[in-house]
Amino acid sequence: MSANGKAVHEAQDRALPVCQPERLSESMRYSVLAGGKRVRPVLAIAACELVGRSAAAATPVACAVEMVHTMSLIHDDMPCMDDDTLRRGRQANHVAFGEYTALLSGDALLALAFEHLARGCADLRVVPAERALRAVAKLGNAAGAGGVAAGQVADKASEGKPVSLAMLEFIHLHKTSRLNSAAAVCGAIVGGGTDGQIESVLRYARSVGLLFQVVDDVLDVTRTSEQLGKTAGKDQAADKATYPKLLGVEQAQAYMTELLAMAEAELQGFDDAERAAPLQHLARFIAYRQN
Amino acid sequence: MSANGKAVHEAQDRALPVCQPERLSESMRYSVLAGGKRVRPVLAIAACELVGRSAAAATPVACAVEMVHTMSLIHDDMPCMDDDTLRRGRQANHVAFGEYTALLSGDALLALAFEHLARGCADLRVVPAERALRAVAKLGNAAGAGGVAAGQVADKASEGKPVSLAMLEFIHLHKTSRLNSAAAVCGAIVGGGTDGQIESVLRYARSVGLLFQVVDDVLDVTRTSEQLGKTAGKDQAADKATYPKLLGVEQAQAYMTELLAMAEAELQGFDDAERAAPLQHLARFIAYRQN
Numbered sequence: 001m002s003a004n005g006k007a008v009h010e011a012q013d014r015a016l017p018v019c020q021p022e023r024l025s026e027s028m029r030y031s032v033l034a035g036g037k038r039v040r041p042v043l044a045i046a047a048c049e050l051v052g053r054s055a056a057a058a059t060p061v062a063c064a065v066e067m068v069h070t071m072s073l074i075h076d077d078m079p080c081m082d083d084d085t086l087r088r089g090r091q092a093n094h095v096a097f098g099e100y101t102a103l104l105s106g107d108a109l110l111a112l113a114f115e116h117l118a119r120g121c122a123d124l125r126v127v128p129a130e131r132a133l134r135a136v137a138k139l140g141n142a143a144g145a146g147g148v149a150a151g152q153v154a155d156k157a158s159e160g161k162p163v164s165l166a167m168l169e170f171i172h173l174h175k176t177s178r179l180n181s182a183a184a185v186c187g188a189i190v191g192g193g194t195d196g197q198i199e200s201v202l203r204y205a206r207s208v209g210l211l212f213q214v215v216d217d218v219l220d221v222t223r224t225s226e227q228l229g230k231t232a233g234k235d236q237a238a239d240k241a242t243y244p245k246l247l248g249v250e251q252a253q254a255y256m257t258e259l260l261a262m263a264e265a266e267l268q269g270f271d272d273a274e275r276a277a278p279l280q281h282l283a284r285f286i287a288y289r290q291n
Numbered sequence: 292m293s294a295n296g297k298a299v300h301e302a303q304d305r306a307l308p309v310c311q312p313e314r315l316s317e318s319m320r321y322s323v324l325a326g327g328k329r330v331r332p333v334l335a336i337a338a339c340e341l342v343g344r345s346a347a348a349a350t351p352v353a354c355a356v357e358m359v360h361t362m363s364l365i366h367d368d369m370p371c372m373d374d375d376t377l378r379r380g381r382q383a384n385h386v387a388f389g390e391y392t393a394l395l396s397g398d399a400l401l402a403l404a405f406e407h408l409a410r411g412c413a414d415l416r417v418v419p420a421e422r423a424l425r426a427v428a429k430l431g432n433a434a435g436a437g438g439v440a441a442g443q444v445a446d447k448a449s450e451g452k453p454v455s456l457a458m459l460e461f462i463h464l465h466k467t468s469r470l471n472s473a474a475a476v477c478g479a480i481v482g483g484g485t486d487g488q489i490e491s492v493l494r495y496a497r498s499v500g501l502l503f504q505v506v507d508d509v510l511d512v513t514r515t516s517e518q519l520g521k522t523a524g525k526d527q528a529a530d531k532a533t534y535p536k537l538l539g540v541e542q543a544q545a546y547m548t549e550l551l552a553m554a555e556a557e558l559q560g561f562d563d564a565e566r567a568a569p570l571q572h573l574a575r576f577i578a579y580r581q582n
Binding site: 019020021023024025028068071072075078079080081099100101103104105106107108109110111112113114115116117118119121122128129130132133134136137139140141143144145146148149150152153154156157170 | 310311312314315316319359362363366369370371372390391392394395396397398399400401402403404405406407408409410412413419420421423424425427428430431432434435436437439440441443444445447448461
């Protein structure tokens with residue numbers, strides 16, 4: 001794990017003390033501290049550094065976005081959603097802790113995300129309250145009806161039906177990309193970026209967010225459960241709309257290349273190549289990842 | 292509906308535009324605009340007025356707290372929780388819209404609560420960002436592992452077991468009272484109350500919050516489903532810990548009287564009797580309500 005990844009992990013560990021009822025704390029800790037790729041924290045921190053601030057200013061945002069993401073995974077795995085039993089190489093939260101605890105630990109993580117963001121920025125004193133409040137609004141939008149929840153509903157409603165490319169883009173834009181974008185944009189906001197810088201970061205993040213989903217879909221059909229650490233071939237079994245299903249695997253892979261180029265182009269506008277390097281590496285990491 | 296109640300209803304209507312996917316918007320609107328007692332919005336606005344500001348400054352807080360409360364009801368009614376089919380006199384959200392939509396509209400409402408609070412206070416310009424951010428943190432804590440979610444987990448985990456009075460108080464403190472207190476405290480915060488005033492409001496709200504739950508428990512055994520607009524006798528059927536079960540109906544009613552007196556005593560500290568009147572009426576309304 002990188003130094004920033006370690007800082008985020010430790011901050012999340014501190015943000016999740018074991019308290020009554022332990023069943024709830026343990027369920028929250030189980031999923032948040034399980035690891036994962038931590039793409040969103042990296043995005044938040046790299047965007048904050050890109051606009052000239054240190055990683056520490058973005059730690060509350062990075063933790064908050066990851067809590068929202070973890071909530072969405074816990075709820076996504078539940079029986080009334082994807083009914084998945086495996087996540088990040090181990091039992092899904094609802095299998096390990098039972099259904100009602102999984103439901104409520106997702107709710108608690110979503111609430112904690114905003115509490116942590118607000119309190120964390122206030123404690124830091126280097127992030128003005130106006131900026132922190134703007135980040136709260138952006139994250140709220142991306143987590144709810146303007147993002148994750150809208151994407152999940154559209155995704156479920158599309159199962160077993162013929163799905164247009166427009167609907168597929170709607171689903172992935174909302175379900176995945178908006179939260180990735182919010183991570184980067186919030187990082188740039190708390191980092192004190194100008195409006196123009198925040199716009200560039202947003203466009204970069206949109207390309208990377210979509211790239212992330214196309215790669216995910218492709219891996220689901222080209223890799224095994226063991227290689228992925230989660231159930232492979234699940235999308236196909238549920239007859240879900242995916243890029244390989246709609247475009248074929250080869251076309252989907254060509255789309256990946258195109259999206260990577262678009263993301264990299266957005267970084268050209270920043271003079272400081274050294275500061276832009278982490279976001280460039282991240283885009284490539286996402287494009288070439290194997291699980 | 293009072294003028295303040297109408298303002299909150301209209302603000303929530305505006306905060307919930309119908310957008311894609313309509314299924315999600317409609318599910319959110321169905322539960323938020325269903326009415327209900329709106330105790331928390333009244334608390335938030337009355338506390339804001341108590342410390343000397345107009346109701347308008349507390350409208351974003353009032354809406355946000357009611358969204359959090361509505362989310363908790365939607366999730367509480369789900370099959371993996373209380374499996375209730377009736378709410379506020381009509382079908383529970385998961386019955387009307389299906390289980391996954393209910394799950395996700397709860398998530399979306401929770402996220403919207405924070406977005407609305409942050410954006411609403413920023414738009415008003417009369418609430419300094421520091422105060423709005425403090426309200427976000429308080430509401431996040433009350434909605435999650437420091438409040439509602441913790442109370443719901445403890446409640447479910449207690450079903451069918453002998454429950455101590457200490458556990459019963461833990462459940463109600465977290466499941467209900469913390470959110471009521473957050474409504475009042477956040478109202479006093481955005482209203483610009485002093486630390487001492489905020490403390491008084493908190494103690495008042497704690498008594499009223501507990502009062503609310505004891506009354507709820509008593510009504511569940513003394514009234515019919517038709518009178519309540521929700522399934523009566525449900526707690527008993529699920530063998531849930533309640534005040535009438537633990538203390539008997541008469542003792543529970545005596546406790547109601549005691550809590551009302553404690554709440555009223557907290558308001559004596561405020562010089563301006565006129566400003567304190569709404570909170571005094573609210574406590575009495577809660578104590579004497581019939582559904």
